[in-house]
Amino acid sequence: MHNAVKGVHRKCSASKPGRPHALHRGKGDLLDSTTKTKTKSKPAKAAPKSTRKSQALRDVQAAHHVEQLWADYRKDPSDEARNRLVEVYQPLIHSIVRRQAARLPRTVDRGDLGTAANLGLMSAIGGFDPERGVRFESYCELRVKGAVLDELRAQDWLPRPWRQRMELKKRTIERLSGELGRTPTDDEAAAEMGLEPEDYQQYFGRGLPSAPRGSMPSDDGEDDLSQALEVFPDRQGPAPDEHLIQSELLQMVTQRMNDQESRIFYLKYFQFMPMREIGQLTGLSESRVCKIHARLIDRLRNRFRVDQAED
Numbered sequence: 001m002h003n004a005v006k007g008v009h010r011k012c013s014a015s016k017p018g019r020p021h022a023l024h025r026g027k028g029d030l031l032d033s034t035t036k037t038k039t040k041s042k043p044a045k046a047a048p049k050s051t052r053k054s055q056a057l058r059d060v061q062a063a064h065h066v067e068q069l070w071a072d073y074r075k076d077p078s079d080e081a082r083n084r085l086v087e088v089y090q091p092l093i094h095s096i097v098r099r100q101a102a103r104l105p106r107t108v109d110r111g112d113l114g115t116a117a118n119l120g121l122m123s124a125i126g127g128f129d130p131e132r133g134v135r136f137e138s139y140c141e142l143r144v145k146g147a148v149l150d151e152l153r154a155q156d157w158l159p160r161p162w163r164q165r166m167e168l169k170k171r172t173i174e175r176l177s178g179e180l181g182r183t184p185t186d187d188e189a190a191a192e193m194g195l196e197p198e199d200y201q202q203y204f205g206r207g208l209p210s211a212p213r214g215s216m217p218s219d220d221g222e223d224d225l226s227q228a229l230e231v232f233p234d235r236q237g238p239a240p241d242e243h244l245i246q247s248e249l250l251q252m253v254t255q256r257m258n259d260q261e262s263r264i265f266y267l268k269y270f271q272f273m274p275m276r277e278i279g280q281l282t283g284l285s286e287s288r289v290c291k292i293h294a295r296l297i298d299r300l301r302n303r304f305r306v307d308q309a310e311d
Contacts, residue, residue, distance in 0.1 A: 073125070085125050086118065092137060093117045096144050104152075113148050120147025168193065257296070264292055 066088055073081040097117050101110050124143040128136050172192050176184035184192070190200035257265065263282060267273045275293070279286045 070130075077126075082122060082125055086121055089121055089140065092140065093121055093144060096141060097148065100145070100148050108152070112151055116147045116151035117144045120144035123147070256299075261292060261296055264289060265296055268293060 066085075069081070069084050069088060073085055093114070097110070097113050101108065101113060120143045121140060124136070124140040127143070128139055130136075169189070172189055173184060176188060176192055180188075186200055187197050190197045193200065260282065264278055267278045267281065268275075273281075275289045276286045278284075279289045282289065284292075
Protein backbone atom coordinates (compact mmCIF):
# COMPACT_ATOMS: atom_id res chain seq x y z
CA MET A 1 0.00 0.00 0.00
CA HIS A 2 2.78 2.36 0.89
CA ASN A 3 4.54 1.54 -2.37
CA ALA A 4 1.33 2.21 -4.35
CA VAL A 5 0.95 5.68 -2.82
CA LYS A 6 4.57 6.41 -3.61
CA GLY A 7 3.94 5.34 -7.22
CA VAL A 8 1.00 7.72 -7.57
CA HIS A 9 3.09 10.53 -6.13
CA ARG A 10 5.83 9.84 -8.67
CA LYS A 11 3.30 9.92 -11.57
CA CYS A 12 1.79 13.22 -10.43
CA SER A 13 5.18 14.80 -10.03
CA ALA A 14 6.31 13.62 -13.45
CA SER A 15 3.18 14.87 -15.24
CA LYS A 16 4.21 18.56 -14.98
CA PRO A 17 7.97 18.79 -14.63
CA GLY A 18 9.30 21.95 -13.04
CA ARG A 19 5.90 22.85 -11.47
CA PRO A 20 4.71 21.70 -8.03
CA HIS A 21 1.55 19.65 -8.13
CA ALA A 22 -1.62 21.32 -6.86
CA LEU A 23 -1.63 19.02 -3.84
CA HIS A 24 1.77 20.39 -2.81
CA ARG A 25 1.03 24.10 -3.32
CA GLY A 26 0.43 26.20 -0.27
CA LYS A 27 -2.37 28.73 0.17
CA GLY A 28 0.07 31.50 -0.53
CA ASP A 29 0.89 29.99 -3.91
CA LEU A 30 -2.77 29.82 -4.87
CA LEU A 31 -3.38 33.42 -3.80
CA ASP A 32 -0.32 34.61 -5.67
CA SER A 33 -1.49 32.86 -8.83
CA THR A 34 -4.97 34.37 -8.57
CA THR A 35 -3.60 37.82 -7.82
CA LYS A 36 -1.26 37.67 -10.79
CA THR A 37 -4.11 36.67 -13.09
CA LYS A 38 -6.30 39.53 -11.88
CA THR A 39 -3.45 42.01 -12.11
CA LYS A 40 -2.84 41.08 -15.76
CA SER A 41 -6.51 41.59 -16.72
CA LYS A 42 -6.81 45.12 -15.29
CA PRO A 43 -4.81 47.02 -17.93
CA ALA A 44 -6.93 45.51 -20.75
CA LYS A 45 -10.11 46.86 -19.13
CA ALA A 46 -8.65 50.30 -18.49
CA ALA A 47 -7.58 50.93 -22.10
CA PRO A 48 -11.05 51.34 -23.66
CA LYS A 49 -12.08 53.74 -20.88
CA SER A 50 -9.06 55.91 -21.58
CA THR A 51 -9.84 55.81 -25.30
CA ARG A 52 -13.43 56.89 -24.66
CA LYS A 53 -12.25 59.80 -22.53
CA SER A 54 -9.83 60.91 -25.24
CA GLN A 55 -12.55 60.71 -27.89
CA ALA A 56 -14.98 62.64 -25.71
CA LEU A 57 -12.34 65.33 -25.17
CA ARG A 58 -11.71 65.57 -28.91
CA ASP A 59 -15.46 65.84 -29.56
CA VAL A 60 -15.78 68.70 -27.06
CA GLN A 61 -12.80 70.49 -28.56
CA ALA A 62 -14.19 70.04 -32.09
CA ALA A 63 -17.61 71.37 -31.03
CA HIS A 64 -15.98 74.38 -29.38
CA HIS A 65 -13.95 75.01 -32.55
CA VAL A 66 -17.11 74.95 -34.71
CA GLU A 67 -18.91 77.32 -32.34
CA GLN A 68 -15.99 79.72 -32.55
CA LEU A 69 -16.04 79.58 -36.36
CA TRP A 70 -19.76 80.39 -36.37
CA ALA A 71 -19.17 83.29 -33.97
CA ASP A 72 -16.43 84.63 -36.24
CA TYR A 73 -18.70 84.33 -39.29
CA ARG A 74 -21.61 86.15 -37.61
CA LYS A 75 -19.24 88.90 -36.54
CA ASP A 76 -17.71 89.22 -40.02
CA PRO A 77 -19.52 87.21 -42.76
CA SER A 78 -16.57 87.36 -45.14
CA ASP A 79 -15.69 84.77 -47.77
CA GLU A 80 -12.72 83.70 -45.67
CA ALA A 81 -14.86 83.06 -42.58
CA ARG A 82 -17.45 81.21 -44.68
CA ASN A 83 -14.79 79.04 -46.33
CA ARG A 84 -13.52 77.94 -42.92
CA LEU A 85 -17.03 76.69 -42.13
CA VAL A 86 -17.25 75.02 -45.55
CA GLU A 87 -14.08 73.11 -44.73
CA VAL A 88 -15.45 71.93 -41.37
CA TYR A 89 -18.64 70.53 -42.93
CA GLN A 90 -16.94 68.67 -45.78
CA PRO A 91 -17.46 65.23 -44.12
CA LEU A 92 -21.22 65.91 -44.04
CA ILE A 93 -21.18 66.95 -47.71
CA HIS A 94 -19.20 63.88 -48.76
CA SER A 95 -21.66 61.65 -46.88
CA ILE A 96 -24.70 63.20 -48.59
CA VAL A 97 -23.15 63.03 -52.07
CA ARG A 98 -22.02 59.44 -51.51
CA ARG A 99 -25.53 58.33 -50.48
CA GLN A 100 -27.12 60.10 -53.45
CA ALA A 101 -24.53 58.86 -55.95
CA ALA A 102 -24.89 55.25 -54.80
CA ARG A 103 -28.40 55.18 -56.28
CA LEU A 104 -27.44 56.74 -59.61
CA PRO A 105 -25.91 55.35 -62.82
CA ARG A 106 -22.17 55.66 -63.27
CA THR A 107 -22.75 58.03 -66.17
CA VAL A 108 -23.77 60.76 -63.70
CA ASP A 109 -20.78 63.04 -63.07
CA ARG A 110 -19.91 62.76 -59.37
CA GLY A 111 -17.70 65.84 -59.58
CA ASP A 112 -20.65 67.96 -60.70
CA LEU A 113 -22.72 66.60 -57.81
CA GLY A 114 -19.94 67.52 -55.37
CA THR A 115 -19.75 71.04 -56.78
CA ALA A 116 -23.53 71.44 -56.52
CA ALA A 117 -23.46 70.10 -52.95
CA ASN A 118 -20.82 72.65 -51.91
CA LEU A 119 -22.84 75.45 -53.49
CA GLY A 120 -25.80 74.22 -51.45
CA LEU A 121 -23.62 74.21 -48.34
CA MET A 122 -22.52 77.82 -48.91
CA SER A 123 -26.14 78.82 -49.47
CA ALA A 124 -27.11 77.05 -46.23
CA ILE A 125 -24.38 78.84 -44.28
CA GLY A 126 -25.54 82.21 -45.59
CA GLY A 127 -29.23 81.54 -44.93
CA PHE A 128 -29.01 79.77 -41.57
CA ASP A 129 -30.82 81.42 -38.68
CA PRO A 130 -30.04 79.80 -35.29
CA GLU A 131 -32.92 81.70 -33.69
CA ARG A 132 -35.38 79.31 -35.37
CA GLY A 133 -34.19 76.49 -33.13
CA VAL A 134 -33.20 74.16 -35.98
CA ARG A 135 -29.86 72.34 -36.02
CA PHE A 136 -27.63 73.51 -38.84
CA GLU A 137 -26.91 69.92 -39.92
CA SER A 138 -30.63 69.28 -40.51
CA TYR A 139 -31.14 72.57 -42.34
CA CYS A 140 -27.98 72.07 -44.38
CA GLU A 141 -28.86 68.53 -45.43
CA LEU A 142 -32.13 69.65 -47.01
CA ARG A 143 -30.47 72.54 -48.83
CA VAL A 144 -27.63 70.33 -50.11
CA LYS A 145 -29.98 67.58 -51.30
CA GLY A 146 -32.03 70.20 -53.11
CA ALA A 147 -28.90 71.51 -54.83
CA VAL A 148 -27.90 67.98 -55.86
CA LEU A 149 -31.37 67.33 -57.29
CA ASP A 150 -31.22 70.60 -59.21
CA GLU A 151 -27.95 69.41 -60.74
CA LEU A 152 -29.55 66.08 -61.68
CA ARG A 153 -32.39 67.94 -63.37
CA ALA A 154 -29.83 70.04 -65.24
CA GLN A 155 -28.16 66.82 -66.44
CA ASP A 156 -31.64 65.64 -67.54
CA TRP A 157 -31.12 62.28 -65.86
CA LEU A 158 -34.18 62.10 -63.58
CA PRO A 159 -36.98 59.90 -64.99
CA ARG A 160 -39.64 61.88 -66.87
CA PRO A 161 -42.59 60.67 -64.69
CA TRP A 162 -40.68 61.74 -61.58
CA ARG A 163 -40.07 65.23 -62.99
CA GLN A 164 -43.74 65.56 -63.97
CA ARG A 165 -44.90 64.60 -60.48
CA MET A 166 -42.51 67.02 -58.79
CA GLU A 167 -43.54 69.84 -61.11
CA LEU A 168 -47.21 69.18 -60.34
CA LYS A 169 -46.48 69.17 -56.61
CA LYS A 170 -44.48 72.39 -56.88
CA ARG A 171 -47.28 74.23 -58.71
CA THR A 172 -49.89 72.95 -56.26
CA ILE A 173 -47.94 74.02 -53.18
CA GLU A 174 -47.18 77.45 -54.66
CA ARG A 175 -50.87 78.02 -55.42
CA LEU A 176 -52.05 76.87 -51.98
CA SER A 177 -49.32 78.86 -50.22
CA GLY A 178 -50.61 82.01 -51.89
CA GLU A 179 -54.19 81.25 -50.86
CA LEU A 180 -53.47 80.14 -47.28
CA GLY A 181 -50.55 82.43 -46.43
CA ARG A 182 -48.53 79.43 -45.23
CA THR A 183 -47.15 76.15 -46.49
CA PRO A 184 -50.02 73.67 -47.03
CA THR A 185 -50.09 70.37 -45.17
CA ASP A 186 -49.86 67.01 -46.89
CA ASP A 187 -53.61 66.47 -46.55
CA GLU A 188 -54.38 69.87 -48.07
CA ALA A 189 -52.01 69.33 -51.00
CA ALA A 190 -53.37 65.82 -51.56
CA ALA A 191 -56.96 67.07 -51.63
CA GLU A 192 -56.04 69.82 -54.11
CA MET A 193 -54.40 67.24 -56.39
CA GLY A 194 -57.30 64.79 -56.07
CA LEU A 195 -55.20 62.17 -54.26
CA GLU A 196 -55.81 60.15 -51.13
CA PRO A 197 -53.35 61.07 -48.33
CA GLU A 198 -51.79 57.59 -48.49
CA ASP A 199 -51.20 57.90 -52.25
CA TYR A 200 -49.74 61.38 -51.82
CA GLN A 201 -47.25 60.15 -49.22
CA GLN A 202 -46.32 57.21 -51.43
CA TYR A 203 -45.58 59.54 -54.35
CA PHE A 204 -43.92 62.40 -52.50
CA GLY A 205 -42.92 61.22 -49.02
CA ARG A 206 -44.03 62.81 -45.76
CA GLY A 207 -43.89 66.58 -45.33
CA LEU A 208 -45.97 68.70 -42.96
CA PRO A 209 -48.64 67.01 -40.82
CA SER A 210 -52.26 68.10 -40.84
CA ALA A 211 -52.69 71.64 -39.52
CA PRO A 212 -54.23 71.79 -36.03
CA ARG A 213 -57.69 73.28 -35.82
CA GLY A 214 -57.68 77.00 -35.31
CA SER A 215 -54.10 77.41 -36.51
CA MET A 216 -53.31 80.80 -38.00
CA PRO A 217 -50.69 81.76 -40.56
CA SER A 218 -47.64 83.72 -39.43
CA ASP A 219 -47.86 87.49 -39.43
CA ASP A 220 -45.27 87.97 -42.14
CA GLY A 221 -46.68 85.19 -44.33
CA GLU A 222 -43.22 83.69 -44.88
CA ASP A 223 -42.72 80.02 -45.65
CA ASP A 224 -41.31 79.02 -42.28
CA LEU A 225 -38.86 76.26 -43.13
CA SER A 226 -38.31 75.51 -39.47
CA GLN A 227 -41.89 74.19 -39.21
CA ALA A 228 -41.09 71.52 -41.76
CA LEU A 229 -37.76 70.70 -40.18
CA GLU A 230 -39.23 70.32 -36.70
CA VAL A 231 -41.38 67.47 -37.99
CA PHE A 232 -38.29 65.37 -38.70
CA PRO A 233 -35.23 67.26 -37.38
CA ASP A 234 -32.90 64.27 -37.15
CA ARG A 235 -34.81 61.69 -39.14
CA GLN A 236 -32.71 58.74 -40.30
CA GLY A 237 -33.32 56.95 -43.58
CA PRO A 238 -34.03 58.23 -47.07
CA ALA A 239 -35.47 61.70 -47.60
CA PRO A 240 -38.68 62.05 -49.66
CA ASP A 241 -36.67 62.81 -52.80
CA GLU A 242 -34.52 59.71 -52.29
CA HIS A 243 -37.63 57.62 -51.71
CA LEU A 244 -39.06 58.82 -55.03
CA ILE A 245 -35.85 58.08 -56.89
CA GLN A 246 -35.74 54.58 -55.41
CA SER A 247 -39.37 53.90 -56.32
CA GLU A 248 -38.96 55.14 -59.89
CA LEU A 249 -35.74 53.21 -60.40
CA LEU A 250 -37.22 50.00 -59.03
CA GLN A 251 -40.29 50.28 -61.26
CA MET A 252 -38.24 51.25 -64.30
CA VAL A 253 -35.71 48.41 -64.15
CA THR A 254 -37.92 45.57 -62.91
CA GLN A 255 -40.91 45.89 -65.25
CA ARG A 256 -39.44 43.29 -67.65
CA MET A 257 -38.11 40.90 -64.99
CA ASN A 258 -39.74 37.74 -63.71
CA ASP A 259 -40.52 37.37 -60.00
CA GLN A 260 -37.24 35.64 -59.17
CA GLU A 261 -35.14 38.23 -60.99
CA SER A 262 -37.04 41.13 -59.43
CA ARG A 263 -36.52 39.75 -55.95
CA ILE A 264 -32.79 39.23 -56.46
CA PHE A 265 -32.43 42.75 -57.87
CA TYR A 266 -34.38 44.27 -54.98
CA LEU A 267 -32.42 42.41 -52.30
CA LYS A 268 -29.09 43.29 -53.90
CA TYR A 269 -29.55 46.99 -54.66
CA PHE A 270 -32.24 48.15 -52.23
CA GLN A 271 -31.52 45.95 -49.20
CA PHE A 272 -27.75 45.76 -49.87
CA MET A 273 -27.58 42.05 -49.10
CA PRO A 274 -24.60 39.89 -50.12
CA MET A 275 -25.10 37.12 -52.68
CA ARG A 276 -24.79 34.41 -50.05
CA GLU A 277 -27.71 35.76 -47.97
CA ILE A 278 -29.79 36.32 -51.10
CA GLY A 279 -29.26 32.67 -51.98
CA GLN A 280 -30.42 31.60 -48.52
CA LEU A 281 -33.60 33.67 -48.82
CA THR A 282 -34.43 32.55 -52.36
CA GLY A 283 -33.42 28.91 -51.91
CA LEU A 284 -30.71 29.17 -54.58
CA SER A 285 -26.99 28.52 -54.44
CA GLU A 286 -24.67 31.52 -54.28
CA SER A 287 -23.23 30.69 -57.72
CA ARG A 288 -26.73 30.52 -59.21
CA VAL A 289 -27.60 33.93 -57.75
CA CYS A 290 -24.38 35.36 -59.22
CA LYS A 291 -25.26 34.02 -62.68
CA ILE A 292 -28.78 35.48 -62.57
CA HIS A 293 -27.38 38.80 -61.36
CA ALA A 294 -24.78 38.91 -64.17
CA ARG A 295 -27.50 38.19 -66.73
CA LEU A 296 -29.66 40.98 -65.30
CA ILE A 297 -26.83 43.51 -65.45
CA ASP A 298 -26.11 42.65 -69.09
CA ARG A 299 -29.78 43.06 -69.98
CA LEU A 300 -30.08 46.37 -68.15
CA ARG A 301 -26.88 47.70 -69.72
CA ASN A 302 -28.15 46.88 -73.20
CA ARG A 303 -31.54 48.37 -72.40
CA PHE A 304 -30.09 51.67 -71.20
CA ARG A 305 -28.00 51.87 -74.35
CA VAL A 306 -31.14 51.48 -76.45
CA ASP A 307 -32.99 54.11 -74.40
CA GLN A 308 -30.12 56.60 -74.77
CA ALA A 309 -29.97 55.97 -78.53
CA GLU A 310 -33.71 56.66 -78.83
CA ASP A 311 -33.40 59.90 -76.85
